[in-house]
Amino acid sequence: MKEQPTQLRLDNQLCFSLYAASRQVTRLYQPLLKAHGLTYPQYIVLMILWQQDGLLVGEIGKRAQLNSNTLTPLLKRLAQQDLVTRVRSERDERQCHIYLTDAGKALEAACSCIPQQMLAQTNMPVADLQQLKALLDTFLSSQLSDN
Amino acid sequence: MKEQPTQLRLDNQLCFSLYAASRQVTRLYQPLLKAHGLTYPQYIVLMILWQQDGLLVGEIGKRAQLNSNTLTPLLKRLAQQDLVTRVRSERDERQCHIYLTDAGKALEAACSCIPQQMLAQTNMPVADLQQLKALLDTFLSSQLSDN
DNA sequence: CTAAATTATGTCGTACGCGATATAATCATG
DNA sequence: CATGATTATATCGCGTACGACATAATTTAG
Known part of the structure; x- marks a missing residue:
């Protein structure tokens, strides 16, 4: 000391x-x-989507305070687990909407x-x-x- | 919503x-x-050593609330930067003392x-x-x- | 004394975080 | 309407975090 x-x-x-x-x-x-089957950051993203579905990656990022370099792989893992789907916007092909699947929606109650x-x-x-x-x-x- | x-x-x-x-x-x-040249966890470990030098990995872990799976690689990176040295205890070869180098000590003032x-x-x-x-x-x- | 339990540290695998950069689409401006 | 700037997302690299497990040294019991 x-x-x-x-x-x-x-x-x-x-x-x-x-x-x-x-x-x-x-x-x-x-x-x-x-x-x-969730991690805490994944749970945060799901809470955001439970509140409002179909958000853009960037919108989720603003709310979770995470950038695409963290979110993109995380969202792909959620998609692999069939909890969300990733849909390119038709107006703007750069944008990617994230939608909950039925399983993703069902997880809210659980x-x-x-x-x-x-x-x-x-x-x-x-x-x-x-x-x-x-x-x-x-x-x-x-x-x-x-x- | x-x-x-x-x-x-x-x-x-x-x-x-x-x-x-x-x-x-x-x-x-x-x-x-x-x-x-530091990260925040590395800075935490150095603050612990500035307070008491020569601690065991486990002692540092208790104070920083980090286990060896995080600390061992972190300490190796600090050693690579010549900020600390890792010295096996002679009484108990399992133990590893971490000592600040002169450069590591000098960083405190900086x-x-x-x-x-x-x-x-x-x-x-x-x-x-x-x-x-x-x-x-x-x-x-x-x-x-x-x- | 010796085999089993315990302990200290290390390794491995997975998933973040985040700076830096890439890519591709859209916008803005001349 | 072309081209440079901007924007949305993705990729890359490095350093954590941490559960699970490995390894080797010490301790404990019989």
């Missing part, structure tokens, strides 16, 4: 807590999602208990969880980014 | 905010760390301004950031996990 600038200590860093918490959540989801199951894995009061989410959303929109 | 259980809506999910915020932070770190630079990229009050970290740490320790 040594004297050291306080700010470089890992246990003082918000960013590390964020990084650790995010991975822990993904690990907690994993057994619940594996039962349906996944409806997952939020409850996740919630059951913490003993933190719901009010605190809501405040945490509110702070995270403020943090997300407080970034002074260039683009 | 359709009627839907509120809990399956992405914009209502703490877990997604966490996932998005974590990735955004990593993206914000990237240009700062790239200047030193990185000392990074926390400030990260902080400068948000306009969120410091008190809110502290509260966010406190809630995240509570969340992290509130998981009723099996292991």
